[in-house]
Amino acid sequence: MTVSSFAELGLTDRLLRALADAQYDTPTPIQSQAIPLLLDDADLLGIAQTGTGKTAAFTLPLLQNLEEDAAEGVRAEPRGARALILAPTRELALQISESIKTYARHMRISQAVVIGGVSQRPQVNALRQGVDILIATPGRLLDLASQRLVDLSWCDYLIIDEADRMFDMGFIRDVRKIVKMLPEDRQTLLFSATMPAEVAKLAGEILDEPERVEIAAKTVAVERIEQYIHHLSGGDKRERLAGLLEGSEFAKVIVFTRTKRGADKVVKFLATDKVVAEAMHGNKSQGARQRALENFRSGKARVLVATDIVARGLDVDNVTHVINYELPNEPECYIHRIGRTARAGAEGIAISFCDPTERTMLRDIERLIKRPLDLVGDGPVGPDEKPAKRGGGNRGQGGRRSGGANNDNGNKRPASANRKRRRTRRPERRAA
Ligand code: AMP
DSSP states (O other): OOOSOSGGGTOOHHHHHHHHHTTOOSOOHHHHHHHHHHHTTOOEEEEOOTTSSHHHHHHHHHHHHHHHHHHTTOOOOTTBEEEEEEOSSHHHHHHHHHHHHHHTTTSOOOEEEEOTTSOSHHHHHHHHTOEEEEEEOHHHHHHHHHTTOOBOTTOOEEEEOOHHHHHHTTOHHHHHHHHHTSOSSSEEEEEESSOOHHHHHHHHHHOSSOEEEEOOHHHHHHHHEEEEEEEOOGGGHHHHHHHHHTSTTOOSEEEEOSSHHHHHHHHHHHHHTTOOEEEEOTTSOHHHHHHHHHHHHHTSSSEEEEOHHHHTTOOOTTOOEEEESSOOSSHHHHHHHHTTSSGGGOOEEEEEEEOGGGHHHHHHHHHHHTSOOEEESSOOOSTTOOOOOOOOOOSSSTTTTBTTTBOOOOOOOOOOTTSOOHHHHHHHHHHO
């Protein structure tokens, strides 16, 4: 179904006003498909990556359902939450929390964020009276649950975001443990950019006759982003990066490395070139990561150097370029990385460096996106030489000033009146 306005999706005036404030004119495909289903209490399997508008797709109906529940007198219990959103990383959890603030600005909705790396005390305090929405990463949530500081047995809505990344980060067991703490009679949504077997298995276990909405990840990234490849030796990467960053069009740049050490090294050498860059990776404290992100968002730092895990789901507006200083081991990561540019309809440019040791990674990426990247300058260098046969590399992107050389819990639901029986409501709604 394609609809041209949020009003047609059945959202309340309060939500419509918030969307108008945020200058959202038209629902994205995942929003127009998922919102009516979710207002109808369906379970949902959403195959979509960040950048498709999936956060609003699950948050808007959740807010509306919570408001209806509140009107019927259903409220959060002490230490409890009416809805739980699980996210793999702290950054994503904080970002979801910010989105909720935006969409719920004309409503009375309470929320708490439970993430690791920071003191648990404010989180415990926030939960004491109970909240409408709890956004959490699995580790800290299990930690609080084991201390009996959070009670999930009253939670009627469960949203698992970026399930494939949960799996990559080794959280699937934790997620299963958490799901057991919720009542079986609930609305469950699972979002994942890809569907590895483990995630499909989890979805099969926890979703009840789910509706399925799939937004092709590849089209989101690939169609709107100009993608270039520079073949060079590992030793030349540094100079090439510095050369590119001399261009004023490189106004807001995310540079990706495979490792934390690699990220620190890039920040260091850029500093010698007087380029203000921030590193963001898993070894940094939560405070340092947030500061890095803020400096980048505000423009104090022109460059953010990041590893894959923390960067997934990063939402910064107007990123002009993504530079893959090192190619990712997993080709899917390439799509997630380049998705940081071209957010919400904007155009973007992605430039990848490939040294002779990364040739196989490049081949896997090109196989996944089903096309070769546009070649800038010379073809592959080094031992595994192959002819430069691709064209189109110099469309005012990374070729210019490119370093000189190229110009280029138990599951029984508690018997309390203060819970919503979601499933009993569902058939009525469907019949309506
Ligand atoms: P997400 O996929 O949820 O990370 O959203 C990606 C970005 O798109 C965020 O910056 C949202 O604020 C923005 N966004 C989501 N839905 C819309 C919409 N319908 N119109 C304009 N921007 C949107």
